[in-house]
Amino acid sequence: MFLTRFRVNTARPGARRLLSSPQAMHAAVMSSFPHILPSDTPQPGAPRVLWRLDQQARAEVLLYIVSPERPDLTHLVEQAGWPAAAGPDNPGWQTRSYAPLLDRLTAGDRWAFRLTANPVHTIRRKEGEPRKITAHLTPIHQMGWLLDEKRQQRLGFRVCEKPAGRRLLPEGTTHQKRPHPGDRYELAIRDTRSLAFDKTRSPGGRRDKPVTVVTVTFEGRLEITDPDALRRTLTQGVGRARAYGCGLLTLAPLTPKTP
Incomplete structure (x- = not known):
């Protein structure tokens, strides 16, 4: 399991579109997993992809994702992040293993x-x-x-x-x-x-x-x-x-x- 945090660039039109539609945001989140089809339904009792938007301030919105696979949010960075600031050491989001917290x-x-x-x-x-x-x-x-x-x-x-x-x-x-x-x-x-x-x-x-x-x-x-x-x-x-x-x-x- 993995926990991911992505800061949304609320000034971008793509971000405003995603923030205004939970259905569009869900589709964007699910597109982060190459091995999970949008139509896939988790088996009962199996881990699933979960997400949440936290608005810390008027212009600070954080997207949290918990998932069984490590996500690739490149498309979200391009639509609703800071693509010019992304690089090998900073792809535009942070992902870490959820296992240490679950185990403790x-x-x-x-x-x-x-x-x-x-x-x-x-x-x-x-x-x-x-x-x-x-x-x-x-x-x-x-x-x-x-x-x-x-x-x-x-x-x-x-x-x-x-x-x-x-x-x-x-x-x-x-x-x-x-x-x-x-x-x-x-x-x-x-x-x-x-x-x-x-x-x-x-x-x-x-x-x-x-x-x-x-x-x-x-x-x-x-x-x-x-x-x-x-x-x-x-x-x-x-x-x-x-x-x-x-x-x-x-x-x-x-x-x-x-x-």
Whole structure:
């Protein structure tokens, strides 16, 4: 497995086109692997190509890719990078082996994490209608999706709780009747986006229905409960819409907080 980081040159027209279309970005990412066809579907339980866009500042956007093969992002550098600055020692992206991090995961260890996901649930609007997959739209329900006990067990971690002294109320809530999980847990929502785009025309010229995906970027701290399950999470992704930039969980060492 490999972890890759690519800085997007947001001033270039090609970059703006990719950033405006998750489908175009997905196609560009998948084109980075000569041995993986765009139509290939990973076997159940097998590692897959995951990607995520992180906007650090208005003009600083980073593309992260986790993949079973080492990618070649030459085409992305030409479309959306700095091709004139690329050279033998600096191709325009950084790739490193993911194995050292995966191998050091141990139960009880704590890490900072970031995850962009598509939190959804199923609802039935009218009696007798089939249940429909619907996005969670409020921060309380979006956090509740990630904090679900069964989901965290499958993913191999639990989100850490805040010390009692850092909670707004001793119970860890901001409202008596409607608990706010963000006050109890080391968890924050950094970004929420609603992406709407048209899919590629189907054979014969028929246009598919527009796709709408609500993405939520979570940041926080987690404690590993099942290292093997967490390795699967890191290499297979979390939740739905993984072709559209969702599902990639990344870890970072915790840094001591300054007083």
